[in-house]
Amino acid sequence: MSDYTAQDYKFGQPRWCPGCGDHSFLGALHKAMSELGVAPHNIAVISGIGCSSRLPYYMNTYGFHTIHGRSAAIATGAKVANPDLTVWQVSGDGDGLAIGGNHFIHAVRRNIDLNMILLNNRIYGLTKGQYSPTSVRGFVSKSSPYGTVEDPFRPAELCFGARGNFFARCVATDMAATVACLKAAAQHKGASVTEVLQNCVIFNNGTHDSIYTKDGRAKNAIYLEHGKPMIFGENREYGLMQEGFGLKVVKIGENGITENDILVHDAHCKDTTLHLKLALMEGPDFPIALGVIRDVEAITYNDAVHAQIEEVKQSKKYHTFNELLETNETWEIK
Amino acid sequence: MSNTDNKQKVDQIVVRFSGDSGDGMQLAGTIFSTISATVGNDICTFPDYPADIRAPQGVLTGVSGFQVHIGADKVLTPGDQCDILIAMNPAALKTQHKYCKPTGAIIIDTDSFTEKDLQKAEFKTDDPIAELGITCEVVPCPITSLCQETLKESGLDNKSIVRCKNMVALGLVCWIYDRDMTLAENMLRAKFAKKPEIADANIKALRAGYDMGHNTHTSIAHTYSVESDSDKKKGRYMDINGNKATAYGLIAAAEKAGMRLFLGSYPITPATDILHELAKHKSLGVITMQAEDEIAGCASAVGAAYAGALACTSTSGPGVCLKSEAINLAVITELPLVIMNVQRGGPSTGLPTKSEQTDLLQALYGRNGESPIPVIAATSPTNCFDAAYSACKIALEHMTPVILLTDAFIANGSAAWRLPNIEEYPTIVPPYVTPEMQEGWSPYKRNPENDVRYWAVPGTPGFTHRIGGLEKSAATGAISNDPANHHSMVETRARKVEKIAFDIPEQKVEGCEDADLLIVGFGGTYGHLCEAMQQMNAEGKKVALAQFQYINPLPRNTAEILRKYKKVVVAEQNMGQFAGYLQTKISDIKLHRYNEVKGQPFTVATLVEEFTKIMEE
Numbered sequence: 022m023s024d025y026t027a028q029d030y031k032f033g034q035p036r037w038c039p040g041c042g043d044h045s046f047l048g049a050l051h052k053a054m055s056e057l058g059v060a061p062h063n064i065a066v067i068s069g070i071g072c073s074s075r076l077p078y079y080m081n082t083y084g085f086h087t088i089h090g091r092s093a094a095i096a097t098g099a100k101v102a103n104p105d106l107t108v109w110q111v112s113g114d115g116d117g118l119a120i121g122g123n124h125f126i127h128a129v130r131r132n133i134d135l136n137m138i139l140l141n142n143r144i145y146g147l148t149k150g151q152y153s154p155t156s157v158r159g160f161v162s163k164s165s166p167y168g169t170v171e172d173p174f175r176p177a178e179l180c181f182g183a184r185g186n187f188f189a190r191c192v193a194t195d196m197a198a199t200v201a202c203l204k205a206a207a208q209h210k211g212a213s214v215t216e217v218l219q220n221c222v223i224f225n226n227g228t229h230d231s232i233y234t235k236d237g238r239a240k241n242a243i244y245l246e247h248g249k250p251m252i253f254g255e256n257r258e259y260g261l262m263q264e265g266f267g268l269k270v271v272k273i274g275e276n277g278i279t280e281n282d283i284l285v286h287d288a289h290c291k292d293t294t295l296h297l298k299l300a301l302m303e304g305p306d307f308p309i310a311l312g313v314i315r316d317v318e319a320i321t322y323n324d325a326v327h328a329q330i331e332e333v334k335q336s337k338k339y340h341t342f343n344e345l346l347e348t349n350e351t352w353e354i355k
Numbered sequence: 356m357s358n359t360d361n362k363q364k365v366d367q368i369v370v371r372f373s374g375d376s377g378d379g380m381q382l383a384g385t386i387f388s389t390i391s392a393t394v395g396n397d398i399c400t401f402p403d404y405p406a407d408i409r410a411p412q413g414v415l416t417g418v419s420g421f422q423v424h425i426g427a428d429k430v431l432t433p434g435d436q437c438d439i440l441i442a443m444n445p446a447a448l449k450t451q452h453k454y455c456k457p458t459g460a461i462i463i464d465t466d467s468f469t470e471k472d473l474q475k476a477e478f479k480t481d482d483p484i485a486e487l488g489i490t491c492e493v494v495p496c497p498i499t500s501l502c503q504e505t506l507k508e509s510g511l512d513n514k515s516i517v518r519c520k521n522m523v524a525l526g527l528v529c530w531i532y533d534r535d536m537t538l539a540e541n542m543l544r545a546k547f548a549k550k551p552e553i554a555d556a557n558i559k560a561l562r563a564g565y566d567m568g569h570n571t572h573t574s575i576a577h578t579y580s581v582e583s584d585s586d587k588k589k590g591r592y593m594d595i596n597g598n599k600a601t602a603y604g605l606i607a608a609a610e611k612a613g614m615r616l617f618l619g620s621y622p623i624t625p626a627t628d629i630l631h632e633l634a635k636h637k638s639l640g641v642i643t644m645q646a647e648d649e650i651a652g653c654a655s656a657v658g659a660a661y662a663g664a665l666a667c668t669s670t671s672g673p674g675v676c677l678k679s680e681a682i683n684l685a686v687i688t689e690l691p692l693v694i695m696n697v698q699r700g701g702p703s704t705g706l707p708t709k710s711e712q713t714d715l716l717q718a719l720y721g722r723n724g725e726s727p728i729p730v731i732a733a734t735s736p737t738n739c740f741d742a743a744y745s746a747c748k749i750a751l752e753h754m755t756p757v758i759l760l761t762d763a764f765i766a767n768g769s770a771a772w773r774l775p776n777i778e779e780y781p782t783i784v785p786p787y788v789t790p791e792m793q794e795g796w797s798p799y800k801r802n803p804e805n806d807v808r809y810w811a812v813p814g815t816p817g818f819t820h821r822i823g824g825l826e827k828s829a830a831t832g833a834i835s836n837d838p839a840n841h842h843s844m845v846e847t848r849a850r851k852v853e854k855i856a857f858d859i860p861e862q863k864v865e866g867c868e869d870a871d872l873l874i875v876g877f878g879g880t881y882g883h884l885c886e887a888m889q890q891m892n893a894e895g896k897k898v899a900l901a902q903f904q905y906i907n908p909l910p911r912n913t914a915e916i917l918r919k920y921k922k923v924v925v926a927e928q929n930m931g932q933f934a935g936y937l938q939t940k941i942s943d944i945k946l947h948r949y950n951e952v953k954g955q956p957f958t959v960a961t962l963v964e965e966f967t968k969i970m971e972e
Contacts, residue, residue, distance in 0.1 A: 032821070033833075065662070065813045070824075078821050078834065083813035085661055086823025087654075088684050094651035095681075098658025098666070099813070101642060102617045106662060106813055124654070127647040326644075330637045337638035342607045345639060346774050349593040350542075352393040 023058030027051040030061055032081040042193035042219025043073050046140060049196050050076075050109075053203035059107045066109045067096040069116035072147050073140035073219075076111045090121030093128040096135050097322075104323045107207070108134070114141045114155040118174050122154070129183040131322040132211040136203070139176055139214060140193070142221040143228050150224035162224070177300030177314065180214045181293045186317040187213035188300060190310060192232055193220070198244065198311060205313045211321045232309050243308040245299065247288040247316065250280055253308050260284070261299075268298050270307060288316040362533060365579045367426035369434035370528055372521075373451040374443030376419040377409055379521030382546075383441075384421025385769075387525060389594050390538040391425045392771045395583035398594065399424045399736075399882060400769045401433035401956065406624070406708045413467075413475035418450045425532075427583045431882035431889075433768060435958040439531060441524045443467060443498070445476035445483050452489055460492040462527065464520070466499035496567065498523045505563040509556050519560035526564020533580040536565060588773060596769040597736040597761050597879075598625075601669075601695060602632035604743025606639055607775070609665045611744075612751055612783035617664040618643045619655035621674065624707040625763040626697035629669040653678035653694070660690040663812035665747060667693040672701050672714045675721065675758075682756050683722045686848065688822045689799075689808050691750035691757075691785065693743070698762040700954040709954030710764035712878055715932040718758040719907055725845045727852040729753070730906040732760040732878030737772040739765060742904060744780060745859075751785040753855055754807050760906075762928075764956050765879040786810055793817045797832040799844075805858075806851040853908050862901055862910035867892055870899035872970050873920035875946075877903040877933050880957060884926060887962035896970060903933070914941045924949055924969050926962065 030051045037043045054064065064082035068074035070089035077084030083106075087095050096110040110128075112118075117125050117139050128135060144162065145151040151164035155176065159168040180188045187209045189202040199217065206213035218229045227233075231241045243253035243261070251261040252273070260283035262271050271278050290296070296315040303309060339345050370387060372380040381402055388398045403420040410417030424434040440455040442448040444467040455461050473483060480486050484493055502520040509516065522543075529536055540558050547554035568578075595603070609616035620630040620643065634643040642664070646652040653668045660666035668678060675682075675696050685692040698714045700706025718730045729749050733742035739761055746759040786802060788811045798820045801808050811818035820832060828835035829844055864873070866888045876884040881902045891898040901916055903909070917923055917937065924947040925934035934946045947969050951957060 060816070062816045062819050063814055067658070067661075077823070080821070082819055084819075084821035084823075085658075085688075086821065086825065087657070088680050088824050091650060091654040091681060094646065094654035095658035095661070097651075098617065098619055098644070098655030098660075099662035100658075101644060101655075102615060102659035102664035102666070103662035103812075103814065123647055124651055127651065326642060330640055330642070333637035334640075340638055342603075342610045342639070342777055345603070345606065345636065346593070349595075350389070350393075350545075351591045351593045351774065352395070353591050354395055354589055 023055055025055045025058055025061070027055045030054045030081050031079065033079050035079045036075065037072060038223055040220070040222040041072070042142065042217070042221070043076065043140065045196065046193040046199065046217050046219060047076060047079055049199035050203060052196070053200045053207065056200070057204060057207050063105065064107045064109065065099055066111060067092050067099060068111040069121060070147070071113040071116045071145070073113040074111060074116055090116055090119070091124060092116070093121060093124035093135070093137065097128055097131070097133045100133055100135055101323045101326055104134070104327060109136045109138065111138045111140070114139065114143060114153045115145045118154045118176065118179065126179060126183040129180055129185040129212045129214065132186060132319055133322040134210055135212050136206045137212060137214045139216045140219050141176065141216055142219045142225055143173070144221050144225035146221050146224055175301060176214065176216045177297065181297050181315070185214055186211050186315065186319050188216070188296070188315045189213070189313045190216045190218065190300070192218045192229065192238065192311065194233060195238065195311070202313060205316060209316055211319055231304055238311070241304050241308055242311050245286045245288070245310055245312040245314055247286055247313065250283040250285050252280070252283055268302070268307070288313050291317055363579050365581055366428065367424065367430060368439070368532060368579060368581055369422065369424045369437040370439045370441070370532070371420055371422040371437040371451065371454050372441045372524065373418055373420040373447040374441070374521070375412055375446070376405055376407065376417050377412070378419070378443050379518065380419050380421050380443070383521040383525040384423055386539050386542050387528060387534070388423040388425070388769065389542060390534050391423070391581070392592065392594050393538050394535060396425045396581050397428060397430045397583070398769070398771055399430045399433050401764065402767045404708055413444055413446055413472055415446045415450055415476060418447050420451055422454070425581050427581055431886045432956070432959060435960050439528060441528065443520070443524065445473050445478060448483055449476050449478070449487060452487055455491055457491055460494055461489065462494045462496055462524070464498035464524070465495040466497050496527065498564070501563055501567060502560050505559050506556050509552070509559070511552065511556055515553070516556070519556050522557045522560035523564035523567070526561040527568045529561070530565045530568030531578050533578060536561065590773045592771045592773050594769050595737060595772040596767055597733065597739040597765040598628035598697065598767070599632050600737055600739035600772065601733070601743045601759070601761060601766075602629050604740040605633070605665070605667055605693070605747060606636060606641065607740070607777050607780065608744045608747030608783055610639070611777065611780060612665060612747070612785065614663070614665040616641045617656060617659035617666045618669060619646050619652040619659065619666070620644070620669045621646050621649045621652040623649070623671045623674050625699055625766050626669045626671045626674070626695065628766070629695060629697070649674040649677035650681060653681040656692055657681050657685050657690060660685065660692050661813065663814070665751065666691070667695065669695040669697070671697050671699045672717065673704065675714065675717060679722045682728070683724065683726055684824050685756040686722070686726050686728060687824055687826070689754045689848070691754055693746045693750050693757050693759060695743070695759045695761065697766045698760060706954040708763060710762045710879070710928070710956065711952055711954060712762060712880070712928040713932070713952065714760065715877070715906070715929065715936065718760055719936065725849065727849045728907065729755060729757045729852055729855055730760065731757065732904055732906055733765060734878060734881035734902055734904055736765045736768050736770045738904070740772070740775065748781065748783045749855055749858070751783055752807070752858070753805065753851060754786065754810060755852060760878055762879040787812070788815065788818055790817065797830065798822050799827055799829050799832050801847070805854050806847055856908040856911050859905045859908070859910060861912045862903065862916055864899050864901045864916060866899035867897040868899070869897060871897045871921050872899070872966060873916070873923045874898060874900045874966065875903070875917070875923055875925045875937070876900070876927060877906060880926065880928060883957040883959055883962060886959045887966060890959060890963050891966060896967065898966065906936075909940060917941055917944045922947060922969060924966060926957070928952060928957070
């Protein structure tokens with residue numbers, strides 16, 4: 022049992038727009054932290070710039086609201102210099118994937134033990150409504166009055182392309198599932214990416230409409246759980262099966278298909294092929310995958326850095342500055 | 356193998372090794388300087404290498420040089436021109452002969468002066484000496500063929516054999532200057548410890564070069580010895596270049612402060628050797644992170660500082676451009692951070708391997724907003740150690756980013772360094788919060804004496820707080836747009852940096868007490884400016900030198916010094932950045948300026964000439 026309640030992690034009064042997905046996410050984060058039970062003073066929440074990056078100001082932990090796009094790099098430095106800290110890195114889609122894209126992929130590649138949160142509302146909110154790198158092709162915004170002519174990033178694809186070992190997805194207003202994803206992300210050793218789908222009521226209202234309500238998710242989403250068959254639908258009547266190199270949606274009971282024929286989720290599988298297929302599913306033909314899609318153990322950058330230091334300490338004979346001086350060729354003037 | 360015939364004693368000599376960038380000139384030069392330093396000579400070196408790793412063999416752009424100045428007493432510069440120039444091929448002869456004194460001698464490897472070699476170096480005739488109008492002595496030596504002959508039974512292939520020719524040249528120079536060969540041999544054995552056959556071949560080549568000198572000495576007028584009196588400061592010495600000294604300064608400061616050293620960096624000439632050096636010393640607990648880019652190099656260091664490390668980032672001018680935003684985050688959050696800029700020629704990619712002082716204003720002002728940062732400029736290869744130590748001390752004790760300026764010249768140049776006694780260095784005590792401060796604490800509560808905020812490192816119970824790039828209320832630490840608060844925070848950050856002046860030494864003036872001309876310089880030009888001053892004083896001209904190491908804040912007595920002299924000249928390797936800065940700080944001073952931006956060190960002769968002109972005006 023944890024010594025803390027959600028209240029212990031709360032600070033101040035959030036200033037996001039009423040109805041913004043950030044409010045619900047913040048509540049889920051407080052709850053997840055209280056259930057994880059890490060003392061507030063051993064947590065650092067590090068963010069970049071954007072609406073969602075104001076989040077550290079509402080945390081009763083150590084908080085660092087940094088500069089646009091660089092929070093993954095700043096969090097990396099903090100974690101490797103002080104591995105005892107639990108580090109949460111919070112970004113939006115613009116902060117994390119546009120200006121900060123380089124740091125995002127390299128933090129994932131290094132597998133530094135960060136809980137990386139990507140709040141994805143497919144829009145720049147703080148600058149009042151420009152398209153982001155996750156906005157769909159043709160998206161009309163103030164900076165794309167005739168629609169965008171570029172394809173968006175799909176965060177899971179970037180994560181797996183950078184050899185990511187953990188990817189989860191949740192909807193900001195879906196409290197229980199979000200808390201579960203955040204806890205799994207925190208418990209995963211290494212870089213964990215959690216994509217939080219959230220609505221921007223002002224500039225991109227309805228962007229995740231198909232799954233933003235409980236009813237919508239029942240129809241249009243699938244909750245993946247390791248070891249469980251991939252069954253979904255309002256009456257759990259559908260399932261996923263492999264077909265050739267891809268996936269297909271099947272109706273249980275039709276064509277002799279039973280629950281036993283349905284694919285069982287393996288989040289721990291090293292190979293990313295099916296994880297990627299699951300993560301990229303979209304409507305109307307497929308359900309959108311929620312939950313922990315990939316969760317594979319691997320050595321972390323911070324552990325490897327410190328293990329190497331310990332190893333070299335054993336093998337080298339100098340451990341102080343004066344001993345370092347002695348490793349040089351010197352001469353004496355008497 | 357002592358050399359007694361026809362030997363003259365001299366006070367100082369300058370030797371320049373030059374050849375293709377693959378000819379091993381840097382190694383030959385390094386060994387020569389180290390063995391000279393080992394017998395008590397003072398040394399100052401200048402590796403002058405091209406930006407291309409391997410230009411096509413024999414072409415003019417691929418010439419690599421290594422100049423060393425060796426003296427019985429203190430030497431301050433690598434010397435304007437050399438007494439002996441080794442030119443391993445026609446390209447080296449063509450590009451380097453201007454560095455040889457009219458009274459000096461040029462040793463050429465005759466084996467590499469074929470018609471083809473001459474064409475590669477764009478000679479029009481088959482007589483390069485006449486074509487270049489060389490009047491000093493030229494000593495032709497069959498260096499390559501002697502090397503091949505010596506090593507024909509070594510079992511090595513021809514390529515490996517020819518690679519030893521730099522040692523033949525070194526051996527010859529060792530004979531001319533009566534150097535102790537066993538020291539050179541020991542260095543080669545250590546360098547090639549894992550390849551004894553290569554060590555043997557190099558040593559044989561070295562001896563062959565020495566013997567060639569001995570057997571054919573009629574072709575060189577004299578041999579020389581430089582003998583140091585033992586009135587030099589007693590103690591143990593080592594040879595160190597500026598980048599290594601900088602790295603050592605950081606290590607020493609981290610140990611003194613009892614902190615973990617973190618370097619976030621991205622490879623960039625000429626600063627990369629700081630990363631290389633620190634990456635070796637994991638047994639001291641040093642963390643080095645080769646980041647994905649310059650921005651992440653600095654950003655990771657800001658993160659490490661936030662988490663309680665002594666955090667540093669090393670780069671050169673173009674990298675500082677990219678780091679500016681992250682540096683400013685450390686300014687507003689008042690986190691300790693050391694940024695090292697090993698200056699090179701600019702703008703843009705500029706002259707990556709050459710040296711300038713053109714990033715001074717970038718260091719002082721190259722960020723958005725009112726962004727005061729302490730700036731320190733190291734004055735010599737060995738001073739890089741003290742300057743880096745001082746930068747760390749100021750950063751940690753005053754909770755501020757500090758920019759340490761060095762330059763390619765002092766970073767790559769080396770000198771004899773007396774091993775420091777680290778116990779004698781000042782303590783470094785960061786202003787950590789203590790449990791009794793908890794009541795009413797907020798992140799921007801300050802020590803009223805020096806305006807430094809207290810540091811609550813994440814992990815400390817009872818001090819959770821939030822900081823960031825947005826302006827904060829001085830009283831509560833919460834985000835604040837209040838106009839009066841912002842104005843006051845701007846002033847406070849400036850005042851905090853100004854007050855560092857009380858923690859740095861007063862500016863020293865060297866040379867003539869009642870000088871008619873004060874030379875003012877900053878950073879890595881110290882050696883040249885000092886030598887120019889000494890020469891002028893020896894000629895009876897009354898000259899003094901103030902070489903600034905602390906740029907922001909300036910030492911407390913700066914105005915007093917600058918007003919004291921009849922004439923003041925600011926000499927710098929830029930278009931007058933330091934002079935302009937001094938004039939913004941001290942309004943009523945008149946300054947003469949001497950500016951040179953060639954990517955090359957000053958020459959003492961030019962300085963003396965220019966300063967004399969100013970005195971006679």
